[in-house]
Amino acid sequence: MSDFEKPDLHLPAGSTAGGPYAVDIGPARTGWGYTSLRVLELPPGGSHRLETGDSEWIVLPLGGGCTVHTHGELFQLHGRDGVFGGVSDFAYVPRDAHALIASGAGGRFALAGARCERRLPARYGPAPEVPVEARGSGMQARRVHNFAAAGSFDCDRLIAVEVLTPGGHWSSYPPHKHDEHLPGEESELEEIYYFEIDRGGTGYQRVSPSRPGGADLLAEVRTGDVVLVPDGWHGPSIAEPGHTMYYLNVMAGPGAEREWLIRFHPGHLTDGTKGYR
Template identity: 30%
Template structure:
């Protein structure tokens, strides 16, 4: 197991922007990601320019003002294990000001280039689709923050809750070559992805493998609280350490706004093997935001 993998990014200390991943630093083509911690009344001013951008509220409350609209959170979760995210999509060429309204504010945001115009969209916890997916000890919870068909160019955002000891992103899948059906349907896109992890206790961790069938990429990493794992290509399953629930936030960007993928053929049979769902799920609900 490698803790030195270039795919595992540790958070920066003593800085407001504690993660910053760009196509230049990641050596890929589409996706950028940052995580930012703010104190009350701190202000972030930004212009999306030729990018679409999605802001995900991890904890706290904020207000966003722009010529394209104004949005305020009043029931932001206190941490990712105590509610569902508020999500704000902002199209290209949007100047905005984000102000922290709580004593501490934790946000993550991703962006990618766009050449089309879309409407801004603010999604509350109550409006967020929740899916319990998988089965047996591969059951997990999806909160689809920016799902396929959202009304944007290529960005996709999902937060995933994996109960203690369960497998996630499993059966292993990939999205690194563009494959089309005869009718033009996307069977697999090219997408880059970030996994941003959070845990309830500092000693907790997950284990994630990133591999290709030809063996040119085969990394096993152990992400802890606030770590990011970058997925440039290949299959990428996850398992949560026994005793600790696992949260990760996925941003994806690439050739298509979809979640199509290709399963590792060695694991395809597992879809038909599940006999039950994990009754610990859902781990979070929108009702938890009403604290």
């Protein structure tokens, strides 16, 4: 992976905008190999043509609904009012494909992508089939939407989940990492965090080095901000009291197996467990 200086890890809202995208991040910008995220904004009646190239993509409504038309398939995404309004349905679009995304009422749509080798079929992901996980307890309790987790939905390399952290809570805790290939213990994955905070609130994201010269960040994050995690211990993610924090995690890496294997920071494990508290 490429080395990143501290200013490159936190990308404030609008700093990567271009054309129809409020966020446009991929290997050409980051210098890494696999992971991409775009946030597409469509006005009422708007449409956008997506050329997938060498990447697989998931179209995930953040607010509003749309249709996704690709290679003879037409998927109607009912979407949601916003990211705090529950689970959304989604569409998978394979590499080497053309897709037309259109929205009668307009909306905002995350395009989570990963460079890949296999060309899988285009598919629809129904909202009722998305596994919802209550993770952690006490002030570390949060809700995870595992819509494209490794064990929930078939992709070639892409892994993506949503996390909702109540105000005053910590998530991505204990701090963990996935920047080495250690069979059965850790997988090498690049990661993007995209944030939204309800009612104009703020949050905080920590990334600390796992190696000399590695990623090091403590950032105040707001709606539309992005944090890049090329390596390092990431977490905690901290929500301001009274303001729920949402983030979309997009991951991919070079491993032969699509898996999310993580190691936890030993300084934050007090009960001998290897899982999230």
